[in-house]
Amino acid sequence: MRRQNGAEEAIGTTSWGIAKSLGYPDGEAIEFDILVNRIKTILDHVNIPVSADIESGYGKDEETIVENVLKLADIGVSGINIEDSCKLNEQCMLLSKIRMALEKSGYKDFYINARTDTYLLNIDPRNETTVRAHAYVESGASGIFVPGLKDDNEIKAVTALIAAPLNLMSVPGLTSCKKLRELGVKRLSLGGALYRKLQSLLDTCAAHIYESQDTSLLFD
Known part of the structure; x- marks a missing residue:
């Protein structure tokens, strides 16, 4: 979750978490309609904006990707994460077409x-x-997401050089929201970290129950 304009909460989905929850690997291995249905379920149960991680867009051509973004907008999604898996000029053309269509x-x-x-x-x-x-x-992006950027001095430099809200991914050593705000970061993504933490807890509990033949830890 994050805060918008200092007041309104929002949810950003994780492609890794959604894929894993359905038994698939990350990397657009699930059909786009399945992703849309899962995001629609989230939308049906919250009253705050939802941003969808669509990886590279779930399409082999610009037209398909643009159509996919419009499908999400039509069901009520407020934003997307989209990766630059192609050359700079091609990605700029794609972003421009997405923005114009929206x-x-x-x-x-x-x-x-x-x-x-x-x-x-x-x-x-x-x-x-x-x-x-x-x-x-310039091509229509609202913000910039730079996973892997984690050095304080680099973060300061990048926030000073780009004219858009900066989004980082939380990793070991990059966890304090207060510190990141001071560095100029506007949004922090968890990636698959929260899902992996929950999965680890489930695995630990299941192993303990099996070994101890006792379920009391579930009620502590």
């Missing part, structure tokens, strides 16, 4: 969180992140 359909406030893996891949990260962030914002 505005044409009346979704002017739809939030596009553009992910770039420059720090994860260590590709001249600060410079490449800055170049891509500027290009993505």
Whole structure:
């Protein structure tokens, strides 16, 4: 969860968590309609905005990806995370088409969180992140998601260089929301960490019950 405008809560889905909960690996292994149905279930049970992680868009061409984003907007999704799995110019064209289609359909406030893996891949990260962030914002992105960026000085530098809200992914050593706010970060994603923590707890409890032949820990 995160805070919008300092007052309103929102939920961001995790592609990893949704895939694993259905028995699939991450990486667009599930059909898009299955993802839509799972997100629709979430929407039906909350009264706050929901942003959907759609990885690279669940499509082999721009038209399909644009249609997928509109499907999500039509069921009430307020925003998306989308990865730059293609070249810079191609991603900019895709973002522009998504934004134009959204505005044409009346979704002017739809939030596009553009992910770039420059720090994860260590590709001249600060410079490449800055170049891509500027290009993505000009193409219609609302915010920039940079998993792998975790050094305080680098975070300060990047927030000063890009003109869009910065989203980071929580990893060991990057956990304090208070500190990240002070560094200029606007959004923190958990990725699959919360799901993995819950799965570990379930595994530990199940193992303890089996070994002890006693279920009392479930009621402590």
